Amino acid sequence: MMDVFVDLLFDYAISPVEKVFTSIVRMTGPLFVVAFYYLMWRHTHAYLTIICKVLRKRLGLTFGMIWTTIGVVITFNTVFNHLMAMIIKPGSPKDLANVEKLRAFYKERRSRKDLTIARPRDQSGAFSFEGGNERFEGVSPEVKALLMYRSKTTENLKQFWQRYCTKCNDIKPIRTHHCSVCNQCVFKMDHHCPWVNNCLGLENQRYFLLFTVYLFLGSAWYLLTIMSIWNHHVYIEYRKELSFLFILNCALLTALVLFNTFIWWLACVGTPAVDFWAATTGVKDKDFHVMNYGMQSTTDNLFITFGTYKLLRILSPSLRNIPLTGLEWSFLASNPAYYGYSDDK
Numbered sequence: 001m002m003d004v005f006v007d008l009l010f011d012y013a014i015s016p017v018e019k020v021f022t023s024i025v026r027m028t029g030p031l032f033v034v035a036f037y038y039l040m041w042r043h044t045h046a047y048l049t050i051i052c053k054v055l056r057k058r059l060g061l062t063f064g065m066i067w068t069t070i071g072v073v074i075t076f077n078t079v080f081n082h083l084m085a086m087i088i089k090p091g092s093p094k095d096l097a098n099v100e101k102l103r104a105f106y107k108e109r110r111s112r113k114d115l116t117i118a119r120p121r122d123q124s125g126a127f128s129f130e131g132g133n134e135r136f137e138g139v140s141p142e143v144k145a146l147l148m149y150r151s152k153t154t155e156n157l158k159q160f161w162q163r164y165c166t167k168c169n170d171i172k173p174i175r176t177h178h179c180s181v182c183n184q185c186v187f188k189m190d191h192h193c194p195w196v197n198n199c200l201g202l203e204n205q206r207y208f209l210l211f212t213v214y215l216f217l218g219s220a221w222y223l224l225t226i227m228s229i230w231n232h233h234v235y236i237e238y239r240k241e242l243s244f245l246f247i248l249n250c251a252l253l254t255a256l257v258l259f260n261t262f263i264w265w266l267a268c269v270g271t272p273a274v275d276f277w278a279a280t281t282g283v284k285d286k287d288f289h290v291m292n293y294g295m296q297s298t299t300d301n302l303f304i305t306f307g308t309y310k311l312l313r314i315l316s317p318s319l320r321n322i323p324l325t326g327l328e329w330s331f332l333a334s335n336p337a338y339y340g341y342s343d344d345k
Helices: 002-059 061-087 093-107 141-147 154-158 205-228 233-237 239-269 273-280 298-306 311-315 328-334
Strands: 176-179 184-187 191-193 198-200
Touching: 002 061, 002 205, 002 233, 002 239, 061 198, 061 205, 093 154, 093 184, 141 298, 141 328, 154 328, 205 239, 205 298, 205 311, 233 239, 239 273, 239 298, 298 311
Parallel strands: none
Antiparallel strands: 176 184, 191 198
């Protein structure tokens, strides 16, 4: 009885704090976005109006043009991936259900086309393709088996699934977490980021990962650019502006080294940040063994995140569809014996 009283008291104490926190994050998100593009504008303006005046003399015409082109490529990729991470929804059961309705209306079918790429295990334990797509060549048998469920719909899952979110009153598949800021469940939720004013999940995590990489490269590039004109009279003339940008990029570069190392490590091991912190604190989902069902390969995890396992394609700007819908892990959990799991695990 005392435990119940303590739990209720804890809920009443935490709930107002959580509401205040989510309201603050929700309101400040647009301010973070404006601040980011303001800083991007200051960097661009300083480069065009100050640095370009002396860059040719310091680097030479040919190398100066090459260096500027590198900066343009980095800037484009930074802005592109930031916009995509901000605009594209992370993916949720409600959004997927709406997509299925639109697909049924326009294409007379609810699900993606069945790839027919994998058969059940034969005596050798191998999977085989049946007219497969070259996009899926090279991935492991476990991923090929998971792709068998990509044509399943939310209606198929509701026929036997018992887990529902108490906050949004909708079905809650495995690897789905409720974001209090967005007020919806998110597939493979990583975290809610105010810098993109969006939740990061299955559909848009790849853009955030690339955004942080190109932001890191851009900071390093800008630092080297400023250092190339360090002793020039133009730097002395605009010392206040260039010193501010130099210090800002030094701080940003230091922070991004640590942050990129952490989030890319999570991406390579296939664990979203919310699951990582839950596991670290000992709060694991009851289907934790299904969520981490043995895909130890970095190739597999990057393929699920980016829709490809080739490095050049991963780093290139793209609007490709990711291979999964977010429901596959739930169908996996409904038949764990197929993957070598038993109910006692």
